[in-house]
Amino acid sequence: MSRKSKLFGMLMRSYIFFSLTVGLVVVLLLFLFIIKTNDQLAAQAVSQQLTGSTEGKTREELRLFWSTLLVVALIFVMLFGINVYLYSRFTAIKITNPLSAIADGIRSIAGGRYHERLSFEASFELAQIQASFNEMAAKLEQAEADNKRLQESKQRMLVNLSHDVKTPITTIQGYAKALQLGMIEDAATEQRILNLIYTKSQLVAEFMDEVFELSKLESPDYPFSKEACDLAEFIREIAVEYYERYEEKQFSLDCSIPQGELAVQINRNLLYRAMANLLDNALKYNPPKTRVYLRVFEEGDAARIEVADNGVGIPEPLRERIFLAFVRGDAARTSDGGTGLGLTVAKHAVEKHGGRLTLEETMGDDRTRFVLILPRTEASFNEVTSEKIKRGNEARPYRSI
Numbered sequence: 001m002s003r004k005s006k007l008f009g010m011l012m013r014s015y016i017f018f019s020l021t022v023g024l025v026v027v028l029l030l031f032l033f034i035i036k037t038n039d040q041l042a043a044q045a046v047s048q049q050l051t052g053s054t055e056g057k058t059r060e061e062l063r064l065f066w067s068t069l070l071v072v073a074l075i076f077v078m079l080f081g082i083n084v085y086l087y088s089r090f091t092a093i094k095i096t097n098p099l100s101a102i103a104d105g106i107r108s109i110a111g112g113r114y115h116e117r118l119s120f121e122a123s124f125e126l127a128q129i130q131a132s133f134n135e136m137a138a139k140l141e142q143a144e145a146d147n148k149r150l151q152e153s154k155q156r157m158l159v160n161l162s163h164d165v166k167t168p169i170t171t172i173q174g175y176a177k178a179l180q181l182g183m184i185e186d187a188a189t190e191q192r193i194l195n196l197i198y199t200k201s202q203l204v205a206e207f208m209d210e211v212f213e214l215s216k217l218e219s220p221d222y223p224f225s226k227e228a229c230d231l232a233e234f235i236r237e238i239a240v241e242y243y244e245r246y247e248e249k250q251f252s253l254d255c256s257i258p259q260g261e262l263a264v265q266i267n268r269n270l271l272y273r274a275m276a277n278l279l280d281n282a283l284k285y286n287p288p289k290t291r292v293y294l295r296v297f298e299e300g301d302a303a304r305i306e307v308a309d310n311g312v313g314i315p316e317p318l319r320e321r322i323f324l325a326f327v328r329g330d331a332a333r334t335s336d337g338g339t340g341l342g343l344t345v346a347k348h349a350v351e352k353h354g355g356r357l358t359l360e361e362t363m364g365d366d367r368t369r370f371v372l373i374l375p376r377t378e379a380s381f382n383e384v385t386s387e388k389i390k391r392g393n394e395a396r397p398y399r400s401i
Contacts, residue, residue, distance in 0.1 A: 114141035168200035250288035277342035286311030313367035
């Protein structure tokens with residue numbers, strides 16, 4: 001017998017037992033009423049005999065009374081039994097059907113069918129269970145979808161990792177073998193090949209460094225400390241460092257940085273890594289003559305940094321997954337110089353600060369605009385000034401841009 005049948009039978013037995021108990025009480029009261037009525041009829045018969053009434057008439061009345069009483073009792077028992085059965089069955093079904101649906105839903109979840117939902121009409125308590133179950137199923141479905149995307153991302157990462165490491169190593173091996181066999185006799189060609197080998201080895205080293213940095217940033221145990229900093233000064237130093245590199249490749253770097261202090265608490269190494277990745281991306285994936293905009297604002301309780309350009313832009317299908325690792329392996333692969341991890345590392349670095357890095361819709365001259373939001377903290381002017389004094393000559397000199 002199924003569990004549903006057992007529960008149904010148990011409820012039926014309980015209702016019938018309760019109803020029979022009530023029925024027995026009613027029968028007992030009816031029996032007492034009959035005894036009382038019988039005594040009254042007997043007294044009436046004696047009175048009639050004393051007054052000269054016929055005995056046959058009295059017996060006929062008693063027989064009629066008992067036959068009528070028997071018919072009424074039979075009708076009562078029959079209607080009572082039908083009512084007990086129908087009510088018991090209705091109540092049992094009303095309870096067991098939702099419970100059966102909940103059990104089926106749990107089996108569906110256990111079988112990995114997270115898309116299924118409960119839908120039944122029931123009392124308030126069972127309706128709450130239904131709502132909680134559907135909420136749980138929705139969360140499990142979302143978690144399953146996220147896990148599937150993660151597995152696909154890992155698979156894609158392994159493929160791209162293999163490709164991005166194997167390609168430069170194959171080039172290095174080929175040219176190194178040519179040099180080993182003495183196939184390169186021209187000194188200029190040999191020097192060019194050595195430079196190429198060095199460049200490719202740098203690319204591999206940079207790639208592995210990005211992978212290592214990303215694995216550390218994704219760890220919850222990553223050691224993270226912040227210090228008081230004037231963000232305007234910090235960004236200005238980075239801009240000066242990149243200014244000449246941009247000029248060499250015929251890029252324009254247009255900076256808008258406030259002259260006043262913008263006090264924040266940051267991890268210098270991580271924030272520098274994030275900013276460097278954004279500026280490097282603009283340099284790698286755009287043609288010469290591109291204008292890059294570096295802007296810093298104070299926005300309420302946060303600091304806003306924008307890195308924008310009027311270059312080739314980012315295709316719409318790619319914008320939603322631009323911060324995923326190795327997206328460069330798809331439509332964004334327009335250069336041989338990137339690792340495909342820069343934006344992922346930058347996003348993790350910003351999030352370690354409690355901030356966010358987004359790709360915003362663009363207007364005007366901006367074809368691409370990355371926005372970095374950092375929360376303002378209690379970093380005071382004295383803290384920032386003390387930090388500047390402590391750093392002393394370690395700070396890079398800068399010129400107006």
